[in-house]
Amino acid sequence: MIRIISDSSTMYSIADGKSKGIDIAPLSVTINNRTYKENEEINTEEFIDIINQGHVPMSSQPAIGEVVELYNKYPNDEIINITMADGLSGTYNSACSAKMMADNPDNIEVINSKTLCGPQRYLVDLAVELVNKGKSKEEILEILNDLIETSQSYLIPNDFEYLVRGGRLSPLVGRIGSAIKLVPVMVVVEDGKRISKFTTKRTFPKAIEKIAQAFIEAGVDNSYYIYISHACNEKLANTAKDVMLKNITDADIKISKLGPAFTTQGGPGCISIQIVKKYQGLK
CATH class of the missing domain: 3.30.1180.10 (Hypothetical Protein Tm841; Chain: A;domain 3)
Structure with a gap:
């Protein structure tokens, strides 16, 4: 079995991802001295309301421990983690570090999507379709890496x-x-x-x-x-x-x-x- 993992840069919540067969690791935002998991503990409207009160926001990648937990959910499966662009966030490096801490590192492939939001969502959705079509992990990686260059x-x-x-x-x-x-x-x-x-x-x-x-x-x-x-x-x-x-x-x-x-x-x-x-x- 091949499992698809990504982060909330796809604009998916954990529940959204689950409905599509994807495990989502939420990014976090900090504002007014509080930290929230996006789309789980705060939505965009609520977040903008706080910004408009004069508070300066910051964002951070998913907690590395939570990514390790996602990997360890599937000890016997192949895993593809499609992250938002390396350099725009620490999410890719964090996912790679989590891989080395997981129980099954040899089964995990972390992809730097070089993008975020809409195109990243498409890549993740497509990966699920390709899994359902019976494509191998190697075939899926080749297709995704080709499309990444078109974004x-x-x-x-x-x-x-x-x-x-x-x-x-x-x-x-x-x-x-x-x-x-x-x-x-x-x-x-x-x-x-x-x-x-x-x-x-x-x-x-x-x-x-x-x-x-x-x-x-x-x-x-x-x-x-x-x-x-x-x-x-x-x-x-x-x-x-x-x-x-x-x-x-x-x-x-x-x-x-x-x-x-x-x-x-x-x-x-x-x-x-x-x-x-x-x-x-x-x-």
Whole structure:
């Protein structure tokens, strides 16, 4: 038997994962001197309410002991743990450390998805489908690793404060950008380990158009999923969808709500735009 494990960057709760045959290790967020497991002890709406009271949030990877427990649940099974991008979180390294502490380390494969949120969710869901189709662990790993290289992620924060605090922009640039109402767009670089500046536009629709053009240049069409995820800003997410469809008319777009941990990075109201190529072998 092959078991699929992941983390809550997939935007799945433990219960969500269980319903799909996936074990989920929740990331944690700390705010106002309290630490919560995301999607278990606090949801995004509650989290943003506390941020809006003036409190500064932080996020952290799943507790290593909890990951070891997940591994040890299946002493006789093969395990594939698909983690969020190494470098954007300590989750991958923590999962690897937990592997060495588990009772069955030789049966465990930890995959650095080099992505997070929508594409990571797709990879995890696909892994379950591939298990159900009778694919071997080696076949599943090969398919997932190929698809990982097709993923790309963009982030549009709702304000510059989160980029300044995270060291993505200098305080001076942040103040100027806020004053003249610019819309910053950040991109996860190819190795998936950091976020850098992609562009700055005067309006949100222009920012989405710039992302759409980058997708078109990369050959994105209906053979890809486009994920638009938001931190409690569904109206802006739908605006992004409309603009994207004007540029890529047959786009296959999915809208989701981000969890508290990602909201810590992008801030309340942020929008992420991501792609991953669909696997065609299940038809």
